[in-house]
Amino acid sequence: MFQTEISTIENDTLNRSFEVMLSQLKSKMKSVYHERSDINELGKKRGMPPFVMREIMSVNPFTAIIPKEYGGLGGDVKESIALMSAASYESLALSLTFGINMALFLQPVIKAAQPEAKAAVLKRFVEQQNMGGLMITEPDFGSDALNMRTSYNETDRFAHLTGSKHWAGLTGWADYWLLTARKDTGDGRLARDVDFFICDVTQQDQTIVVEEFFENLGLYQIPYGRNKLDVQIPAIQKLVPEKSGVKLMLDLLHRSRMSFPGMAMGFIQRMLDEAIEHCQKRFVGGKSLLNYDQVQQRISQIQSYFTTVSAYCVNSCKKAGLAKDLSMIGIEANAVKSLSTDMMQAASQTLLQLVGAKGYKLNHIAGRSIVDSRPFQIFEGSNDMLYSQISEGVIKLMKKARQTNLLAFLKSFELTTNASDLVKDLFDFELSYNEPQRKLVDLGKILSRVISLEHLIELANKDFSAKLIDGATVHLRQEIQELLSSFNAKNETRVIEDYQVDTNWLLFT
Template sequence: MKLNNTAFSEFISNFEQNLSHLFHEQYNIDQLSLSRGLPPELLKGIMDMRPLSVAIPSAYGGRGSIVKECLAVLAAASYESLPLSLTFGINIALFLEPISKYGDDSIKQGVFDRFLDQNNMGGLMITEPDYGSDALNMKTVNKETANGYHIKGTKHWQGLTGMADFWLIASRSENANGDLSRDIDFFMCDISKEGQEIIVEELFENAGLYMIPYGLNKLDIHVPANYKLKPESTGIKMMLDILHRSRMQFPGMGMGFIKRMLDEAMTHCQNRNVGTGNLLAMDNVQFQISRLQSAYTICSAMCAHSSQISGIDHNLATEGLEANTMKAVVTDLMQESAHLLVQLSGANGYRITHIGGRGIMDSRPFQIFEGSNEMLYAQIAEMVVKLMKKQKYQNLFDFLCGFKPAAISSAYFKNELSFNLSEQLPQRKLVDLGKIIARVICAGYVLELQGKGFRKDLADAAILTLRQEVSSLICSFKFDNTLSPIQDYQAGSAWLDFA
């Protein structure tokens, strides 16, 4: 039976069961998580289930690039292993979907066949050692040749370094004067082909996500002309479309992970007896569990919303506000969920094999890569402030009432948001403001999901949690803090001199 003819409920159920069997019966995931990479037999067992088929168009033998199926596979994987889910996320959002949308038709069938039949993988190369988030100033260069393009440069911190069979490589074209174009070009690279081999100069000792290799890559390759991706307008807009779609798929990776943290916490607190009752009978424990449940609900709402708006038939180049909101908020929730589980688990949470402690290390980089959360929150605030000025609004609540992403939820935050914004906000205040706006938008996602029949008690609790967060963030935003570092802090500050 063809994959695209198998009911998705059957497909995902089989995937979840087989993954659980591989990680808990055939292998020990707790021990595996302490080693670099995965045993080849285990990786083959996972990939033989063809999880990446969800991101391949049905015309090429896949399941059809349906967003909710992609997110469900990411969630199923992250319930067992966050690094495995990220491996899938890299392949789906940063390679397969861009090839589906922007790749030359002449290369698609061959590439997709190798993913379906040979368990191949692909990744994306943008980041350079001297240009992290400043992608527009990258120095990797491409030059047109008689047979295609010559690409030369250095990339680092690419997930699946030395492991991927294909890469999408971002670079800038060089003109006759040796100057680099302001636009960005993307090329596919097939490392199995002569002249396209990428030299891995170093593999990094990343502190978490042991399963995924990261490193330093040297590029000096030649690729055919049809390996160049074809943007709908400019290469920069193509890059934004790719990155925003990837950020909108972060909730899929967060979904299974947060659910696992919640399930582990619930089980532990129900079974751990303290005095005359279990941990769950304690008021503060109930508060912590409720925060985990709210994270579960908010992430569920993000997944449902993303499923509607982030397919490859949509161009997301201008959808930075919602993409940044989903990525930043869900990764904050992932990190908090891991911390809550460790705190509730007591000393056991400090074991290196404990899923909570491991989850802290594995989820932490999610707040950094694909744009650090502080940068994304500041961008959210800048977008809103710019729109407010353009539409001549000063009061934040008045503006958000008519702002589509926040209109449905803004009334829940009227008391907190009814204030005027100043003309000039320092960056630290933009970060606070971005956090506030992002959580109001997420409340809208929850209300939208509740309107479709999602449990009202969970939705109400999530809204209350978001209101509490916004209230705390408003206090931080309004607090006058202009502190800056004291350069010569050591002079006169040795405590021993005053003891």
């Protein structure tokens, strides 16, 4: 009883402190994006004026998830999701900056860094508002991360890392980097496991050379580039995983994917607010756009995204805490990341369609949001790949259970037990264990939506708006039906590589 009372007091203190921080962050964003400058102008220029990050970082947002013993508030995934959501309402680039720092750097450092290195890193984050990022992707190895060629040799005191990394967000900005590499075992061979090292670029022999800054399409405020690694990392800066480096990487990436709804939440809410406001004020044929049935359908679709992502956020706060091992939750993490980012892109496309020509400007939020949200469907795993992995994971479980009926499996699967009742008229069929990849992608999209229905049911049990839950359920069922039509259609078309033969249309006139 006494311990429970202490825990309640600590949670109340955290909540109050975090509410103050969140309020201060929103005030700072209003100042830098709407009073001291114009976000629509900033968004079309590369980089970020120093005063913007200086003012935002003065709130010390990353301390929200830093343990109390290191000077932080002691928060976890809930606080990081809330920060990303607040930021993405104003700037998707800022929200991604938050996500990189918290999900891809701080959380793995808090979880797996050696005590001396952890204390030094967190001290600088608290006192100097430092930033950190993660380097996994290599020029020749994108999603195929386990075959990375960045390698290291080590002594008792140092690890010497050499290699090349690219597309790391905050290239040239971050004070710290988590670097991934495989141990050189001799004779040109590399260990199968992956190791993580904290690189402090402010220290001698840990400088990372940026060979090229990329002209990235969208997210102009975040620098990306190609980096050359030739660094000496002190032994104490090597992360120590509980099991293996691969398990640590999966835990890290799955927790990050479970945090994507934070970036999606504020962004989709902004798309929704912009769409409603525009259609209320825009009159065509003597009535506002909001009175047209097709417009109602489009905006209700964005509303369904808002509701579904809200369910994701609640679910992630429950399941993705730092103390938990997420290395084995690939199906759910992939579903949440893929569908939330697809919804981001779809919401921005809908807003641009509603706004019309004026939205097709770089300094208008509608057009800019399309290019800013598009890469979310690619990084941390291309959505096509993740959808395919979802299907592969489910089929593996079905094989293990010796089950071929998809409905019967969904009824017994923990991620779809309750949702199966909502789609029982659609899924009573036998599933082949050997579906082609294109069908696996379709099936992954379908399964992601069934998992989303499960999340909506759980959210409904918490007394979330019943009207919004009902609307989201209708839209998800409709999408499932459309995707099932694609899944069931026979399509084995192949690329005709010499397609130029007999295809010059002018010869047929």
